[in-house]
Amino acid sequence: MIKVGTVQQIWRYPVKGMAGESLNYCHLGDMGLQGDRIWALQDTARQEIQSCKFRPQLLRCVARCRSPQMTGPHDEVDILLPDGRVMGSDDPLIHQALTELTGHDSTLESLRPLAELDFYRRHKKDDHTWLEELKATFDREEGEPLPEILDDLPSAAKDFVSIPGTFFLVTPFHLLTTATLAHMQQLNPEADWNVQRFRPNLVIETLPGMEGLVEQAWVDNKLRIGRATIECNSTTPRCGAVTRSQQSLESDNSILRTIVQKADQNLGVYGAIKQSAVIRLGDEVFLQNSDC
Template identity: 60%
Template sequence: MIKVGRIGEIWRYPVKGMAGERLEDCALGERGLEGDRIWALRDEAREEVQSCKTRPDLLRCSARCRPGGGGEVEVRFPDGSVLGSDSAEIDERLSALVGRASTLQALRPASDSAFYRRYKPDAHSWLEELAATFEREPGEPLPALDQLPEPLVDHVSVPGSFFVVTTLHLLTTASLRHLKGLHPGADWDRRRFRPNVLIETEPGLEGLVEQDWIGRRLRIGDVSLECVGTTPRCGAITRAQADFDADTAILRTVVREADQNVGVYGETRLAGRVRVGDEVLLD
């Protein structure tokens, strides 16, 4: 096994589409980090779960799991106010934020497949709407949207979860340094890319190193992860969040210089607990 770095940061996103909370350690299982993507905003007219792709103002909020457990979350709004998921005002405040009548909903079982159903007014416009979220300029490539996995043709996330592809996203500091070197004037804040685990790579590792890990496993303490795919980037990475402004230049660089991808998707093969500072070994 080869040491490729250490865990520099751990992030979970209790509400789909919102900024998340930074942790020192967390349990990691087949459903990802404990408490990750356990709530989501649902558009009541469309009867559809929303994300920061479709409701970018969600990124101006951050969410954290309420201390003490119980499954409730707390949302910090752009004005600094905080409301719990059990607050009588939360739906009204979020609806005003995104400009659509919406409700904050907890995760439901996979058997309730209608809850995860994609809004499809006709046979074509839903795919055009999805393509538009990637915000490509003329001549720039799109991911292969005509090859979506079967569950995602009819659902906005895998039923039983609020994840679109896998339950884990990994990003390295080597990739961020590489992209910053290509476009120093852009804002490469790692939070734009919403990693669950940011890996501080070993000296000498350069470039988009995690792209070479696809199909291989990482060992972090007692945890085993498999890197299963690239992470195509959409317009969400350009959006403003609480601590930084919008920057559309980074998407142009990612599409042109990184084959659209920054970071990789992962799946847990052996559950356990991950901690900041843990060594990351490549099998």
């Protein structure tokens, strides 16, 4: 094993699509950090779960678990709205507040069991409109490529808006390194490369001398963080959500242009949890090769 850094930041996002909360420690299980993506917005007309790809107004909200340490799939959350109000998921007026914010009739819903499969289905008017809608969220300019994954989506991604039984789109864990953020800042020094734009669960402070998009080289390898093990299984293609305004961030289209043109569309990597454990700020991070 090779040491690559330490845990600098831990983030969870109790409501899909909303800004989240910074933690000192959290249990990391098969379905990611405890309390991560346990609520989501459902479009009433479409009967479909929504994300910040389609409802970017959600990024202007900040969600926190009401029970910060021990959380479950039905625990209540508190939401800081753009107008400064704080409303709980158990407030009967929260649905109307989010409807007004997004401009679409919506309800806030907690996770449901896998047996309620239809709850996670993708709304389809026909065989192609949903895919065109999805492609549009990547906000590519003329001549810029779309992620290759859109040309070969797994069948589950065609039928469901998230992994059934979860509110995760691809995997339950996402990480970034300080080396990558520093590299992007050098490429576009006028932009604000605040980590909150990219919604990672983990920010790894890499060792001195590590430069560039280092975590992309970790794909198909494992990371050991304390007693937890994470398999880095793919890079993270970026969509227009990274350019949107948040409560403390201005809109900036140059962010996405730089990622597409200078980082092959990707920033950060997705991970699958192979060994559960509590992770903490300051934990050492080790890289294992694929044979370990």
